[in-house]
Amino acid sequence: MKKVLFSLLIMLPFILQAQTSSISTFEISGQLIDKAENETVPYATIKVTTKSEPGKAVKMLATDEKGNFVIHLKASGSYVVDFNSVGKVNIKKTVDLTTEKPKVNLGKIDMPDDTKALGEVTVTAQKQLVKVEIDKLVYSIEDDPEAKTSTTLEMFRKVPMLTVDGEDKIQLKGKSNFKILVNGKPSNMLSNNPSDVLKSMPANSVKSVEVITDPGAKYDAEGVDGIINIITNRNSLDGYTGTIRASASTPGSFGAGGYISMKAGKFGLTGNYNFNGYKSPTTNNYSMRESFIDPENHFLEQTGKNKNKGNHQYATAEASYEIDSLNLLSASFNYFFGNAKNTSYTSVGMYNELRDSVFAYDQQTTSKNDYGGSNLNVDYQRSTKTPNELLTVSYRFSHDPNNSSGISEITPILNYSPRKQNSINDAGTTEHTGQVDYALPIKKVHYIEVGLKYINRASRSKTDLYLYDYATDEWNTLLDNGDKFKHLQHIYSGYSGYAYKGKKFGAKAGLRFEGTTVRVKYEEKPDQDFGTSYFDLIPSASGSYMISQSQTLTGGYNMRIMRPGIWALNPYVNNTDPRNVSFGNPDLDSEKSHRFNLGYSNYSGKYSVNTSVSYSFLNNGIQRYTYVEDGVAYSTYGNIGKRKELSLSLYANWNATSKLRLMMNTFGSYVDLKANNDSGLKNSGVTGGVFANGQYTFPYNIRANVGGGVYSPWIQLQGQGSTNYFYFLGLSKDFLKKKQLTVSLNASNPFTKYINYTNTTSDVNFHQYSKSQYTSRRFTVSVSYRFGELKEQIKKAKRGITNDDTQQSGNSGGGNSGGGGQ
Template sequence: MKKKIYSLLLLLFFVTPLFAQTVSQNGFIIKGQVVDSLTNETVPYATLSIALASTPQTPVKLLACDEDGKFESSLNATGNYIMFLQSIGKSPARKTFTISENRKTLDLGQIYMQEDNQRLDEVTVVAQKPLVKVEIDKLTYSLEDDPEAVTNNTLDMLRKVPMITVDGEDKIQLKGSENFKIYLNGKPSNMLSSNNASDVLKSMPASSVKNIEVITEPGAKYDAEGVGGIINIVTTRNSLQGYTGTVRADASALGRFGAGANLSVKAGKFGITGNYNYRHQNSPWTDAETIRDTKGENPSQLKQIGRNKNKGPFQFGSVEVSYEIDTLNLLTVGANLFNGNMKNNSESNVDMNYYDEASNYKYRSVGYGKYTFGSTDLSLDYQRSTRKKDELFTVSYRFSNSPDDSESRTVYSGISNYPTYMPPLNSRWETNEAYTNEHTVQFDYTTPIREGQTLETGLKYINRQNNSNTDNLHFIDSTGLWTENEYNPSSEFRHKQHIYSVYAGYTLKVDKWGFKAGVRGEGTALNVKFEDSPQKNFKTDYYDVVPNGTISYQLNMAQQIRIGYNMRIQRPGIWYLNPYVNTTDPENISYGNPKLDSEKSHNINLNYSMFAQKININVSANYSFLNNAIERYTFINNETGVAESTFGNIGKRHQAGSYGYIRWNPVKFFNISLNGGVNYVSYKAESRNLENDGVSGRLFSNAQFILPKDINITLYGGYSSPWISLQGKGSSFYHAGFNVNKSFLDKKLTVTLSCNSPFWKSMKMTNETSDPVFAMKSTNHWRTRDFSIRVSYRFGTLKDSIKKVRRGIMNDDAKSGGNSGGGEGGGGGM
């Protein structure tokens, strides 16, 4: 199988460029060279925008000069044109010229630009709309400039973003780590801070996203939460005077279908932006096998063979209303809603074999589960600007409710020789009602203090309550009644947090240098109650001081290098804290740990970027370490022989990695990119006598053809080696596929046909877990080959942008289960 992956990558890199060369170019040719007016030195990578003289605000061509200041491009029609020139450190310039039928090639000669005292804090070279730009504390990938975003979903586009990977199980990683936060428009969104982040992003059309920001060095204005950094999904803000919208639908051969719409309206001082998305999935059965070997006086082997499937709908939407009170005051009200209802069916045959055969037992289980999850976020933001440029004051309030309820029933049959020292295999009915409520108030202030210097400061308070109510019943055959399960009694759990923080940050720009530093103080008052066991109640308080700093240097107009340090903390969310004991599988039970402390990490990052006309490169290296990492661990209960999994602050984790991104655009109708990395991680948990280390890597490639007649073809593929955990390793994975889309009706209607995994029908994923007492291997097989169709239609007309507040609340301090995420470009918050 690896040979197929390597062959695909070779095809993408060597065969497709040859194909690209066969596409012909027509029209008129213009060329020239940009030079400095005083020194006569060339101006490399100057940005050029060409428009008809009659419509100067509507560019017909965007390009950039090469390293010698030279440019050459084609135009499709005759007429009078105007060229606008921009370059870092130069005053904007313009040049008029005329294209006529009797001259197919026009040499404009040397075009002069003058020095300018203006300093810029980022390296951005526009070469037919660049997809990536680097600033002092983040990297931005522009989806609105990527043709693939017209019909792809946002999860697919994440695979193209530097430092982000998405594996075969749609698990998102940032710099090889799952420990990060995802924001939506600079604010935390609970629908993206849970196990369902991948499903939501898979349902979110990429055409509704403006750009994706990767914030690897979060400043003091961000919550100290998110060890690996922040991924910020910034949605489109192209709602102008008038209205615009999109409707879409999709379906796949694997039982998934969905539909959605978004609408933006601007009328006077009012602006409204909203969207709604619905998705239903009915996945095929997944085959699963688990084998666990346990050492000891009476060694044993547990074998579980079964299958499971999930089906059900989920939906999400958002609405934001903004009102421009006057030129200096802006009010915004927003709501994000997310709801899902999934059903799970499972069946399993269990065989336990001991060295002493008299102890062998077996049984069969059939399970049914129902899960209801979601979130409601309501926000109110007031922004006050002043006559002083870039001075800004923001007051924000946010309420969030996140239910996470589950219900499961399990029936057992074929029971043979089941031991009496274990809980009886009566039919079980378990329910857990869990939710989190948050109230947040925040104040932010930003002001320039002198040329090239900016000061930002703010305050924040969060009142967070995590609740969990559990009912565990089992069926007694002799009475015919459901009664309380004394082996796993019901419980009521309350977990309250009061979090208060203050921050200050300072930015300085001097010539080619950029400096950014800040400090944040966060205090937490914690109160934990067990309503049915008050003797377990406890309270605690702790305070963290979190520094950060970044230095950047602009090597030239297209290259930048930066180094940064930041400290991050990670507070456990309800997923980690909930003491509810999940006994759906009697041989493998799991529960949370309400006594978890926040983990603290120290991170050092080094980054180099180069963006030229035809090639973009971004390379980074980083190192991080934690001494109290929250790790999931599994052990064998000596009394019952059952595997129990929970969480603890038991780990020391060191990680070093290097990540690279390269995009080559040899001609305007073809581009190819590589995105990948390699990292070494070391775990050690002395209290559990556990340690592990290893190297893992990943490589993804994407090739795109922009053909005549509004046809786009995309080929993609990738491979990732097994990831390393405290007690073992995960599975390697591979993927490949292609998309073909065609636009109609003046690009308003777009149809996309897709194929995923054309070379293999199914995939095997294997996870290995062990300690000195046991070794466990779990294998899953599921169908991956899929064909799908997507249709979208765009309508409406616009004239003037909606204004929205530039700061808002982003609660990124709670560590959630599964993919957790969260930042907004230009947004801020504590």
């Protein structure tokens, strides 16, 4: 039954299209040609406005591959049709539609070459919605009329190579190992909870979204699969505008927030604040481990249940001051803070190889985690009379705390002693960064950039462990287990890059150097202090060839490095569960990877296709691994991964009609993974997934969104996870005269209350199986209201600091172009 309902959801847009398709009363058609070249003009941008409101687009589309176009309009009137194409003369036509003459065919319209054009999209009167450059793809959100009534997360669904699933999880070419930046600057909020932040960011505050698949020399040599750079509108109109929003979801989530932008004279300010809370119901879990080399502690079974709750809040503020036409001072502040509480109840039993009981106990654990981050960015930008020549001086301060505590109590059942333990870990990272960038265009087709950067990064961890004494009713400190750890890094880097952008061919090449000195200090064990230093040269190169105005070939090579994060370095021993102990490894080195990429893009008004193939390898990857001793599983990290991967991705979008849009994003990889030590660990196989989405607009501007996806297990060094799937359905509508009020209803996995995820971990000495249950069914109601009016724009620095050189856990993201950090 569930499969039938799921199939009906996926097919709903097609059924609705077949049954409710309506014919527009008014129509303008024709064909764009170049008489001199005796050819058609494909994929030109068409903008339709009314004579009474020339600044407001009522329709935007593109010609097809043969230059043909058909514009459907809802009312009669006098319209201005603006045709634009790269390197062509801009053409405008005035068309009057009446009830007596509802359809007008403009015939063949000549669009000759513009001899004054510079051969770049940026010099034309209006931009294509999708633009492929040498190392990135750009989607122009400000030129999409839907941006006026959408959130940034909703617009992400229209960006090639990006997918947003039913759980609002963002993926780039099917992978979650990416960075998200705003105007070229990192944001702690977007590193921790990108989906929630983007849902609260109105799309009309965003200029464009850049998907950078081949990061150049100006970026930190961080080994991610790509970068997403959100360029916000550099000008907010004089006055103010804002949005307030609220949402509630089953089984127990809620949120509220607001956004405001204002400008007075040369001073501008933008702010955003959001709060979200959640409470999850009790779910079940089970695990079984068999130790092949221990006949006494042979089988370990754990059955339990847990529940959790928490909240997080985040805020941003940006301010700028135009000293004069050539000097700009800007600053931004980002803040994120969250806390989580988890309560678990577990029954533990150990058995020998004959299945006789060795010991048994019940355990109750309550853990708390406070996490977050804040950063302050200050940029001074000096421009000249030469367009795009910029000198930028930047400073960034960031502080990211990550504190945890847990009380665990064991109640013995058989052959075990009672134990009550309280562990407290205070950890975090503080950074100071200084940077200088200089960019110089030469003769409009050449571009040179250089820069220097310094990072002072200090990570710390302090652990206190207490054991309860039942006889004295007191907590006693376990001094031997206490630990104070500091990890200090001084990173200095510089880069130089060159770019050429011709009419058909473009190329980029660069070289980056990075030097790092590392010192690790143990306050209570100074004899274990150590330090090291290393130096890397990181080359990069990419190129593009425009086959036609809609088709582009791209290729590139990158060498990337990844420094371990504090969560992998932290030596804190988490033995809250005495049968499953975890700790970090302060001896970790940076991993180095090499990646080759080849891509093909074809974008038109009706359809969009992007496909790429890539090959990557690394020999010292940071891997989490587990080993078993005396019936206890120990998990930590090491530079033991030797990985080779061949990947293929395909993105396809079809605007079937003005009301129906279908999209698919699929990817697949063959992975060969081995341990570079004598453990004998290895694994290989194919992994991949597919995401499909359909969007349909009903009468009365009611928008429907349905879709789903299936993903196969990831290839891991020790074991394998389970296949997962999701599906969703959503409806939304705008209200009031200017569509300021938006109400949406969404259902995620409406026919599936729980989803079970399994995982296996093994080596030659043990095999472990675990199953966890998650609440998957969710219904959400969201309301947002926009207010205010703007009349002039706020400037901000075009470049800033990007620190993307460390590993991040979870769904992270970022990039840097219109912000150009290093």
